[in-house]
Amino acid sequence: MKAPSAAPAIRRRMLVICPFPIGVAAGQRLKYEQYFDRWRANGYDIDVSSFMDEAMWAVVYEKGRYAQKVAGTLRGHMRRLRDILRIARYDVVYVFMWVTPFGTSLFERLTRRLAKRLVLDVEDNVLLGQSLPKEHNPNPIVRWLKGPGKIRHLIAKADHVITSSPFLNDFCLGINENRAATYISSSIDTDRFAPSGPKPADRPITIGWTGTFSSMPFLALLDDVFLKLAARRTFRLRVIGNFDYALPGVDLEIVRWTKEKEVEDLQELDIGVYPLPINDWVLGKSGLKAIQYMAFGLPCVATEVGTTPLLITHDQNGLLVRTDEEWLAALERLIDDAALRARLGGAARAAAVAHYSLQAVGDDYDRVLSSVFKDKR
Structure with a gap:
C-alpha cells in the first residue's frame, strides 16, 4: 500500500463515527476501515x-433477545452523548451512514454544528429515505423511527460526501451545500482476497453467495x-452468511460467516452470484x-x-442477466464449460487488481481528506 516515506510533521485528530464494531461488517471492513493504517x-x-x-x-440478527438489544441501544446512545462532548477536540469527524439509528436528526445536527470538518460516507438509497423494500424492514413503526431526515441533513451540510455509486453521487451533489461529493468504489485487499489453487x-x-440477514431477500x-x-x-x-436458509430440492451448504475463515470459505466457490431486484432503490448499491x-x-x-454494468463487461469478465431464463442459461453455461469459467475468472481477477484494489482506490480517499482541510468551512 502506498504510504509517505516519513511521518508528517503535523498530526491531525480524526473521530470515526460508525454503526458497527471494527472488523465485523462488510460495509465498513471493505470500505474505509482498511485504510486506517494508511491514514495514520x-x-x-x-x-x-x-x-x-x-x-x-x-x-x-438473532430472533428475540429483546432485553439485550434494548440494552445495547441504550449503551449506543450513551456513547453518542460522550461523542457530542468531545467532537470539538477533533480536526475532522468521519461519519459512516448516520450518528444514531433512530429518532430525529438531533444527534446529526449537533455533530455537524460541533465538528470542525465533517466527511460523510453513505451507501445505498435506503439511507436517503428513498423507497426501501418492505422486506428489509417490515415494521412500519421501525421504518418511521429511522428518521429519513437524519441522513439528508448530513448530506446537505457535510464538507464532503463519499458515495457508493455514481447514481448516489449525483443525488448528493444536488443537495450538498458545498457541491462536494465523490464516488469511491468499494475496494478489496487483493493480496488477501486471492484465488486458491486447483480444486x-x-x-x-x-455456486456461492455471501451476505447478511438484511440482504437475504436478494438471494x-x-x-x-x-x-x-x-x-x-x-x-x-454454498450460502455464506449469518442467518438460517433452506431450499429443499437443492444440494445446499450453509456456512456461518467468520472473519477468520472468510477467505477460505469464498475460495471454495467456482461461480459467484449477485442477484438484485430491478428498481430504483438498488441504484445506490456499490456492487x-x-x-x-x-x-x-x-x-x-x-x-x-x-452499478453492476460498470464493474462487469458481459461475456468478458462476467455475465449480466435480467430474467430468470437468462439466469438459468448463464449458470448452465458456466457449469458446463470449465474453459469459460477460467477465462471470465481470470479477466475478473485482473480487473479487480487494476481498479478495485487498495492501491488503486486509496488515493481517492486521500484526495477527499486533503480537500476538507483546503476548503475549510
Whole structure:
C-alpha cells in the first residue's frame, strides 16, 4: 500500500463515527476501515466510536433477545452523548451512514454544528429515505423511527460526501451545500482476497453467495432458478452468511460467516452470484459482492442494474442477466464449460487488481481528506 516515506510533521485528530464494531461488517471492513493504517501514516490519529458494541453485535440478527438489544441501544446512545462532548477536540469527524439509528436528526445536527470538518460516507438509497423494500424492514413503526431526515441533513451540510455509486453521487451533489461529493468504489485487499489453487476434480461445481440477514431477500430472488437448475445440472449451492436458509430440492451448504475463515470459505466457490431486484432503490448499491467474487478470480453472474454494468463487461469478465431464463442459461453455461469459467475468472481477477484494489482506490480517499482541510468551512 502506498504510504509517505516519513511521518508528517503535523498530526491531525480524526473521530470515526460508525454503526458497527471494527472488523465485523462488510460495509465498513471493505470500505474505509482498511485504510486506517494508511491514514495514520499520512498524519491522522484515529479514534473509532461505533454505536453498536460487540455484545449487541452478537445478538442483533438473532430472533428475540429483546432485553439485550434494548440494552445495547441504550449503551449506543450513551456513547453518542460522550461523542457530542468531545467532537470539538477533533480536526475532522468521519461519519459512516448516520450518528444514531433512530429518532430525529438531533444527534446529526449537533455533530455537524460541533465538528470542525465533517466527511460523510453513505451507501445505498435506503439511507436517503428513498423507497426501501418492505422486506428489509417490515415494521412500519421501525421504518418511521429511522428518521429519513437524519441522513439528508448530513448530506446537505457535510464538507464532503463519499458515495457508493455514481447514481448516489449525483443525488448528493444536488443537495450538498458545498457541491462536494465523490464516488469511491468499494475496494478489496487483493493480496488477501486471492484465488486458491486447483480444486479436486471429483467435487461438484459450487455456486456461492455471501451476505447478511438484511440482504437475504436478494438471494431468495433465485430460489426458482436454483430449483430448475437442480433438475437439469449437478451443483452445490454454498450460502455464506449469518442467518438460517433452506431450499429443499437443492444440494445446499450453509456456512456461518467468520472473519477468520472468510477467505477460505469464498475460495471454495467456482461461480459467484449477485442477484438484485430491478428498481430504483438498488441504484445506490456499490456492487461489493461482485468485486469480492472478481478478486477471487470467480466468474460472477449479476443482475444488470445500477452499478453492476460498470464493474462487469458481459461475456468478458462476467455475465449480466435480467430474467430468470437468462439466469438459468448463464449458470448452465458456466457449469458446463470449465474453459469459460477460467477465462471470465481470470479477466475478473485482473480487473479487480487494476481498479478495485487498495492501491488503486486509496488515493481517492486521500484526495477527499486533503480537500476538507483546503476548503475549510
